[in-house]
Amino acid sequence: MEEKDYKKLVDMITETIYREIKPKDEPSNLFSIPVEISNHHVHLTRGSLDILYGKDYELTKLRDLSQPGEFASNEQVSIVSANMKFIEKVRILGPLREYTQAELSITDGYFLGLDLPTRISGNLKGSPPIIFMGPQGVLTLSEGAIRAARHIHMTPENAESYQVKNGDRVKVEVSGDHGVIYKDVVIRVSQKSKLALHLDTDEANAGNVENKCLARIIKKFFH
Ligand SMILES: [Zn+2]
Structure with a gap:
């Protein structure tokens, strides 16, 4: 049997089984x-926000996100990569977390010259270095740029x-x-x-x- 015929047969059998066993009202x-759809954004620790926006600065809410307690803030940072490309106005999501990271798209990665690993939020080990710029200061991270899984x-x-x-x-x-x-x-x-x-x-x-x-x-x- 040719490979394409074989594939066709497998598809047909799979479809038949699927129709048979698929519970209709499940x-x-x-x-x-x-x-x-999540646009690129950053999460910050208390210490990172202190550096970028000033000591004890509190994020202000723009709107609630679907996940309970989480919100998009009015505050934003600029992201700079080692090759001096930068993306302006990347939103900070609240509340503050135990880690600082940028969640970027692969397109952002190409633009910034970063090879972004695909990770679950917070898993930053070995991810590329990144720089955040805020109104009060600059934060240089040795790792922290990921593409969210x-x-x-x-x-x-x-x-x-x-x-x-x-x-x-x-x-x-x-x-x-x-x-x-x-x-x-x-x-x-x-x-x-x-x-x-x-x-x-x-x-x-x-x-x-x-x-x-x-x-x-x-x-x-x-x-
Ligand atoms: Zn999510």
Whole structure:
């Protein structure tokens, strides 16, 4: 059998099995996960904000984000790379954290001349150095520039209904005429989460994906 015929046959069998066993009213099969697109942004520690905006400066809220307690602040920084390229007005997300990092897109990485590793927030070991400029000072970090790994925030209850667990990597399909499937989407379970698929601007633009899109997890059986 030729390879393309073989592939066709496998597709046909897979589709038949899928149709047979797919529970029709299983809510986790529906497009039910809201998609949110994250523009590049930074997270800061208390010490970093002190340097950039002055001692004991408090972030002011621009708007709440979907994840409870998190917000986009009015404050911004400029990001400078070692080859003197810079990106202005990168928003600081609050509240302050235990680490300082820039979450950038691959396009930002090309522009800045940085080879960005794909990481879960906070995992910065070995990531490229970066410089932040604020109104009161300049902060030089020996590491801290990453591209955020695409991920789904969910509660333990959501995890149960989608039959996944924290740290799982799944395939996710996004609805729409130009819908796409993303591989290696990390499941992040926490009690204080709200269900959302987080993509960066590159990932979203590549698939014509907008904030109003919905997504669903493709069952592990079909990976
Ligand atoms: Zn997120």
